[in-house]
Amino acid sequence: MPTTYEKLKALRVDDMSFSYRPKDVMLYALSVGMGRDPLDRQELKYVFEKEPLKVVPSLACVVSRTNLLLNAGLDRTKIVHGEQVLKLFRPLPPAADLLASSRVSAVHDKGEGKGVLIYVDTEVRDAATGEPLYALRQGTFARGDGGMGGDLGPAPHPHVMPTRKPDLVAASDTRADQALLYRLNGDMNPLHADPELAARVGFKAPILHGLCTYGVACREILAQVCEYDQTAIEEFNVRFTSPVYPGERITTQAWIDGDVVSFRCSVEARDKVVLDNGMCRVRRA
Helix, strand or coil, rough: CCCCCCHHHHEEEEEEEEEEEHHHHHHHHHHHHCCCCCHHHHHHHHHCCCCCCCCCCCHHHHHCCCCCCCCCCCHHCCCCCCCCEEECCCCCCCCCEEEEEEEEEEEEECCCEEEEEEEEEEEEEEECCEEEEEEEEEEEEECCEEECCCCCCCCCCCCCCCCCCEEEEEEECCCCHHHHHHHHHHHHCCCHHHHHHHHHHCCCCCCCCHHHHHHHHHHHHHHHHCCHHHEEEEEEEEEEEECCCCCCEEEEEEEECCCEEEEEEEEHCCCCCEEEEEEEEECCC
């Protein structure tokens, strides 16, 4: 049964339990490209437990999926991940038990045939101490569900990108099997593994998860701006604009203005911007 504005706004879940352990931390780091050079001591700290294990901050987006919209009555064949916001209140530990609470915070209807933008806010606490650990906001665009009504006022404005030349440019190749590896973090959508399904919905091959591209960008900012100091990242926000095919090269452009790093990711071989309006807030020593 199709959903309504009232049903969406009423959706919430409180204190769902999640946990992750060092093996999950290392799998995630490998799946977003850490450890490609196994002799790189900086990246080894994210994929090997010999020293105190470091955690890629974007792991937060995959270890507390409440899936609030999963059975909301939306046309799931026309849903895309539009935006991701992550705010870290303290660095992620190498293992944790979590309590996550999610609610639909806003519904912006574009109109019949134009889709609806739905924002889900999630607050995550350390189950052992009750202390806030991080907060997420996910913007989901349901292309097949416009016309239900929605919140007054415009949707949040994206981060404004600088117009000058970037302060740094870095490129890295994704692996041909990266989607198969990344899906082991918990997103088992067959679109990222089944060539026949991908072809039926208009892709030449299975695509990389949007949150994998997000993790690749986080790894790049960690390496190029933060000198692999995961404690430096306080926010990491993007808009998703186009999918990546596993094996493609992702070029990251970054602009550094004090504690704000603006960034954009592209697949230059196809002249496609894949992440835009990126904003990373860093803690300066």
